[in-house]
Amino acid sequence: MAYNNAAFAALADPTRRAVFERLADGPRAVGDLAEGLPVSRPAVSQHLKVLKDAGLVTDRAEGARRVYQIDPAGLGAMRAWLDRFWTAALDAFAAEIDRQNNELQPKPEREDPPK
Amino acid sequence: MAYNNAAFAALADPTRRAVFERLADGPRAVGDLAEGLPVSRPAVSQHLKVLKDAGLVTDRAEGARRVYQIDPAGLGAMRAWLDRFWTAALDAFAAEIDRQNNELQPKPEREDPPK
DNA sequence: CTCATCTGTTAGTGAGAGCTTACGGTAAGT
DNA sequence: ACTTACCGTAAGCTCTCACTAACAGATGAG
16 A cells, blocks of 8 residues: 555656656666756666666666666556545545535524525 | 646655545545644645645635645546556557567567467 | 634754766676 | 676765744634
C-alpha cells in the first residue's frame, strides 16, 4: 500500500517526469536521455535510480551502455490505486449531493433555518 | 499540461496523502481532519491549501467552520493523464518485444522463438 | 457587546531533495 | 595493452519544503 508513496514521489519532480515521458516512446540509454535535458548525465542517472526503486522502470545492460525502459507493472499499480480512489471519491461526492438536497428540503426538523 | 505537476507534487507528501484519503469518505472540517493526525492543525491547513491550489479539493464555509471536499474534476484530470500515458507505455512495451524478437531471429519469418 | 471556538496566515527553523564536480569501474575498438 | 566511451557513486553545496509557534480575522452563543 505504501509503495504508492514512492511512485508518487518519483513522479512529483518535473525533471523526473521529463525522463519518464521520454521513456514512454521506447527504451533509451542514459546518455541518450541526458542529451536534450537541462541537467547533467549523473543527475539523470540518479533520477533513474529513484524511478527504478519506485518500480516504474527497469534497466538492462546492453554492452557498455545501460538501457532503461518503463515497467508496465509499476505504472499499472499506480493506475489501480488511482482508479480505486476515484470510485470512492465519486461515491462520496454523490452521497454528499444527496445529503445537501435532503437538507435543503424543509423537513419537520429544526436545525439550520436558511437565512 | 504542467498542472499535473502540482497534482503529483501535492500527493507526493505522505501527510498530504493521509489528509486526502480521509476526505475520500466524505467532506470534513479542518479540525476534524487534524484530529488523529500526528501534525498540528495549522499544518493540516497548509496542506489543504496546497491540495486546493492543485485543484484536488474544494472548500466551502459552513458557519465558523470550513469544510473541505474532494474535487472529482482534479482527480479525473490526473486519471486521464495516467490513462493516456498508460496506453503509450504499453504500446512502446509491445513494440519493444517485437523488435527484440525480430532482432534475435532475423532470418526466418517465424515469430516463434522456442527459447 | 463580550467571550469562546474555528480557521487562515506569517516568521523562523531543521531536515531532505536535487544538482554539479570528481572519481572509479566496465565494455568495445584500435 | 592502451584508449575511448558509457555509466554509477560519493562528496559537497544550495535551496525548497514541512513543521511548530504566535498572531489576526470571522462566526455563534451568552
